[in-house]
Amino acid sequence: DQQVKQNSPSLSVQEGRISILNCDYTNSMFDYFLWYKKYPAEGPTFLISISSIKDKNEDGRFTVFLNKSAKHLSLHIVPSQPGDSAVYFCAASASRFGNEKLTFGTGTRLTIIP
Amino acid sequence: EAQVTQNPRYLITVTGKKLTVTCSQNMNHEYMSWYRQDPGLGLRQIYYSMNVEVTDKGDVPEGYKVSRKEKRNFPLILESPSPNQTSLYFCASTHRGASSYEQYFGPGTRLTVT
Numbered sequence: 001d002q003q004v005k006q007n008s009p010s011l012s013v014q015e016g017r018i019s020i021l022n023c024d025y026t027n028s029m030f031d032y033f034l035w036y037k038k039y040p041a042e043g044p045t046f047l048i049s050i051s052s053i054k055d056k057n058e059d060g061r062f063t064v065f066l067n068k069s070a071k072h073l074s075l076h077i078v079p080s081q082p083g084d085s086a087v088y089f090c091a092a093s094a095s096r097f098g099n100e101k102l103t104f105g106t107g108t109r110l111t112i113i114p
Numbered sequence: 115e116a117q118v119t120q121n122p123r124y125l126i127t128v129t130g131k132k133l134t135v136t137c138s139q140n141m142n143h144e145y146m147s148w149y150r151q152d153p154g155l156g157l158r159q160i161y162y163s164m165n166v167e168v169t170d171k172g173d174v175p176e177g178y179k180v181s182r183k184e185k186r187n188f189p190l191i192l193e194s195p196s197p198n199q200t201s202l203y204f205c206a207s208t209h210r211g212a213s214s215y216e217q218y219f220g221p222g223t224r225l226t227v228t
Contacts, residue, residue, distance in 0.1 A: 004156075006156075032214075032215075034216060034217075036219075041221070041222070042221055042222070043118070043204050043206075043219030043220050043221050043222050044157070044204070044219045045219070046216040046217065046218070049214055049216060051213065051214070089156060089157065091157075095215070100145050100162075100208050100210070100215055100217075101147070101159055101162060101172065102157075102159070102217060103159075103173075104149075104156040104157040104158070105156050106154060106155060106156040107156055
């Protein structure tokens with residue numbers, strides 16, 4: 001049972017345009033969400049996170065939106081740059097229960113076209 | 115430099131030959147965990163440790179053992195590897211801030227069991 005879903009395995013976006021990556025979750029206990037970026041032959045690196053008490057968090061070109069009623073979050077990258085080409089993983093946890101375990105989605109491969 | 119290190123990075127072995135993948139972090143984090151990444155399945159947690167001598171099963175613990183004798187090290191042990199344990203393995207440690215946390219991942223260990 002996939003509790004965190006990334007339904008788009010891949011996405012191609014023109015350089016300079018907006019990239020929108022989507023993630024859905026089913027477990028209502030999840031209250032903390034993170035996005036990770038992964039290059040080949042490297043471990044995932046943390047990008048941005050959001051707590052369920054917020055509906056938006058921004059960090060430079062990256063913004064994460066959380067819609068709790070729809071159990072949906074999205075990552076916006078504006079403007080997209082060639083270095084953003086990577087696999088992006090959405091992850092969730094039920095942190096209020098003291099459990100920092102992350103449940104990951106299957107990832108979306110983002111390709112930025114120069 | 116703050117980091118999580120894993121060794122070896124690549125390993126080819128045969129069924130039944132015991133092996134250990136080491137993991138070490140220099141950030142004094144209490145929480146560490148092991149994940150495996152498989153195509154179409156994202157990252158799945160194998161085991162985690164909330165502190166020294168405190169370990170527990172994640173989502174896919176069968177066939178694995180761990181130990182946490184000191185805070186910085188969290189080795190993953192495969193007593194009798196089988197081909198279905200061929201995978202990409204990541205160790206991670208967690209930084210907990212006042213109202214947030216994030217996991218730092220090692221570079222990965224690609225294991226092939228023949």
